[in-house]
Amino acid sequence: MRHFVWERYWSVVKKEVIQIKRDRPSLAIALVMPLMLLFLFGYAVNTDVNDIQMAVWNQSPSAASRELVDQFVHTHVFEVAAHVSSYKEIEAMLDDGSVNVALIIGPDYTRKRDRNEPVDVQMLINGSDPNIARTATSQAQLIVQHQAITLQEMKLQKQGLGELEQPLGLDTRVLFNPNMESIVFNIPGLIGLIMQNVTMILTAFSLVREKERGTMEQLIVTPIRPLELMLGKITPYVGVGLFSFCLVLLVGTYWFGVPVKGSISLLVTLSVLFLVTTLLLGIFISTVAKTQLQAMQMAFAFILPSVLLSGFMFPRDSMPLVIQWLGGLVPLTYFLEILRGIFLKGVGIDALWKDVVGMSSFCLLILTVAILRFRKKIE
Known part of the structure; x- marks a missing residue:
């Protein structure tokens, strides 16, 4: 039984880095589109009712x-x-x-x-x-x-009876978002949603592109194992995705004025876990799809339910229990809790460990399924 070999893994990483450099449109999608979408949705998605x-x-x-x-x-x-x-x-x-x-x-x-x-x-x-x-x-x-x-x-x-005394009073304190501004709630969610969509679409084309360009035959005759190929392909995109995440994080913090109250290092670490998960999800899609068009359609078929089920638009607590369970199959569900917990509440891993476990479990599951789906042969 062959073991994981770092040399084969790094060869796939180098090959994918060269491919990313040559594929300028995909690189532009990874770096420019998140900023464009954050500006667009940051101003457009507003649930505050004024005027x-x-x-x-x-x-x-x-x-x-x-x-x-x-x-x-x-x-x-x-x-x-x-x-x-x-x-x-x-x-x-x-x-x-x-x-x-x-x-x-x-x-x-x-x-x-x-x-x-x-x-x-x-x-x-x-x-x-x-x-x-x-x-x-x-x-x-x-x-x-x-x-x-x-x-x-x-x-x-x-009438000379003095002032009216209220028999019952209410002392309210709004925590985490005192002004109850929707943008403070929406920006962290938008960062997670945008990063999911962009990274998943990028890697959804990865293996499909190999099939369409005929380079899959070259991989067939090599001793590269499925795990080495999967990890080698997503590693460069993790770097690109992390750089893109830092850009939208800076824009969300300084341009929209939504500060991060919790640990930046914890946020970045868990964001890397989320990026790996969505990249693997894109790889899984590419193992199922036959063409890039099919990969795009499958990616968008996943994006819409993730928006509705993750709690980005509607509170999950008000959903039927079965729908909440379906939302548990979406990694964005866990990442939104992590983002809003660190952004708004400033909580640590002790309050987020359930979401971290849920997202890690999904990551391992999708990695296993993608490897089982992948066969080093042309069907």
């Missing part, structure tokens, strides 16, 4: 009604886009999308407020986008409740 376009129908013009409108605007969640004078105008603007909400202040608003009588205001909300609708509803309720408490306190003070 919701609002139409105002103020049927009781007064200082009190203008104060209410100002309270909506001062939150920076709402922005007055138009003042209207009928439901017909509101309906038309909601239909064409020029506004998403409409605040309607009735003609008796000022009179009832001055008499300390109960009065309602109406808000019509476009529910096509549930995220905007939920934000608009919750913010409007908070504004109206605050205004109601203020009016009640003023009423009590006029």
Whole structure:
């Protein structure tokens, strides 16, 4: 039984380095595309809802009604886009999308407020986008409740009964992301997603390219073992991927202002493990695919489920248990927990060991399957 021979391994590494130097487009994909995608998605993927376009129908013009409108605007969640004078105008603007909400202040608003009588205001909300609708509803309720408490306190003070005391209070502290900015949550996830996609696509073409160019025959007559070939092919890409990872890490940290609160060395070490895993996944795809087109299709067939199942877009806790198990078959699931844990929480290996074990197990599994799939012969 032949053993692992370092000389054969290094010969494959040297061959692949030469191939990478000659294949300038692939090198550009590895170095330029991650930065381009990070800039693109870093600005495009934003779940914060601000400046919701609002139409105002103020049927009781007064200082009190203008104060209410100002309270909506001062939150920076709402922005007055138009003042209207009928439901017909509101309906038309909601239909064409020029506004998403409409605040309607009735003609008796000022009179009832001055008499300390109960009065309602109406808000019509476009529910096509549930995220905007939920934000608009919750913010409007908070504004109206605050205004109601203020009016009640003023009423009590006029009656000489003192200030209104709240029977129940809530002291909240938001940890890890105090301003609750979506970019702080998204940038680490984008780094993991981009690195997975780019590195996997690069190596997915590796063995397929050998088949299409006819160089596989040369490998057949050599004593190179499957493990030596696999590791030899991914080693140069680990270096390229690590360099690319450091670039997007610097951009995410300094350009987007998302600092790494934990250990940089731990982050880089676990990132190398993730890169090896995704590179092996690409090699596995190349052992199955017959052409580069098939390799591309298989790679993208894996990318979409990984985005949905890994927790990048949607919380995994809200998914059915079976879907969560499927997410456990995606290495990005573990790497996102590692990235966000080190970026946002500053935790160490003691808090991340389960994710490290999960990703390491997947790495060994995909390496074993790729070796079994690979046969040093042309089918």
